[in-house]
Every structure is written in structure tokens, then in C-alpha cells.
Amino acid sequence: MITYNFQLHVVSVEKKLFDGIINKIQVMGVEGEMGIYPGHSPFITFIKPGILKISKLCNSEEYMYLSGGILEVQPNIVIILADMAIRAEDLDEKKAQESKRLAEEKIKNMTSRGVDYIKISTEISKAIAQLRLIELLKK
Incomplete structure (x- = not known):
């Protein structure tokens, strides 16, 4: 069936x-x-x-x-x-942009690319996904 x-x-x-x-x-x-x-x-x-x-x-x-x-x-x-x-519809664009900005700032100030780099990269990925969804809803 x-x-x-x-x-x-x-x-x-x-x-x-x-x-x-x-x-x-x-x-x-x-x-x-x-x-x-x-x-x-x-x-x-x-x-x-x-x-x-x-x-x-x-x-x-x-x-x-x-x-x-x-x-x-x-x-x-x-x-x-x-x-x-x-x-x-419950996502907060300003909060997502701020999360992305803070994570990018942390990466710029890193001296080595270990576990912290992976964690911060994940934070950036999450913020970018939220911002993509917000943009999608605006269209």
C-alpha cells in the first residue's frame, strides 16, 4: 500500500x-x-x-x-x-546577529585551533542557520 x-x-x-x-x-x-x-x-x-x-x-x-x-x-x-x-517566527534576529559577531570575534582572537575553535565554529554555524531562516521568512 x-x-x-x-x-x-x-x-x-x-x-x-x-x-x-x-x-x-x-x-x-x-x-x-x-x-x-x-x-x-x-x-x-x-x-x-x-x-x-x-x-x-x-x-x-x-x-x-x-x-x-x-x-x-x-x-x-x-x-x-x-x-x-x-x-x-520566534527567532530573534538581533540576538542571532550578536551571537555570530561574538563568535567571529573569538575566532579572530584565538592563538591556536583546538577544541575551542570547533566549539566557536559551531556557534557561528548555529547563528548563520538562524539568520538564513529569518531571511527566508522575510521573502
Whole structure:
């Protein structure tokens, strides 16, 4: 039997952000951007900071920022356990710009590129993903 939709649950440490029947999602996995459609093969993977695009049944879309987490795909259900998830309309552009600026400043002042460099690079990636989502909503 062919299905044309599936159940999606998006849960962060703080709360459940989405629970509904959808057509597809796009999310940033560790290997790159992934599209999950009905009938996708089951798997589990880590997700990177980025944008979650949810295509709903009524041909509308919803966007969220995910700071990372785990994606589990089963035959008729997809679960995202996010470290942090923020609905696009709840993002704060000034806060994201300031986070990016501070992280870039830290990198400029570094004397070596060890664990701190990786941590700061992750902070920049998170801020950039938030700013991309804010720009996307403005269009």
C-alpha cells in the first residue's frame, strides 16, 4: 500500500513543537541536506544545526531552527529529538546577529585551533542557520 503522508513529531528538551500528519520534510543531516518523503527507508542519524522545512497536507509550509539532535525515520512516522528547536517566527534576529559577531570575534582572537575553535565554529554555524531562516521568512 502506497502512503502519501506520514506522522511527524518534533520534540526538544523543553517541549513538543510539532505533532501532525505531513507530506515531507527537509532537514540538515550529518551527510548534508536530506529530504524525507512517505515510504522512506527506516534509519537513525544525527542532525546538524539548520533549518527544518515541514511540508503540510494543506500545501503550506512551516519552518523551525534546529540546533542539532537525532532523526529517526520509521515506515509511517518520523521523530526528531532536537537539542533545541525554535519556530521560525520566534527567532530573534538581533540576538542571532550578536551571537555570530561574538563568535567571529573569538575566532579572530584565538592563538591556536583546538577544541575551542570547533566549539566557536559551531556557534557561528548555529547563528548563520538562524539568520538564513529569518531571511527566508522575510521573502
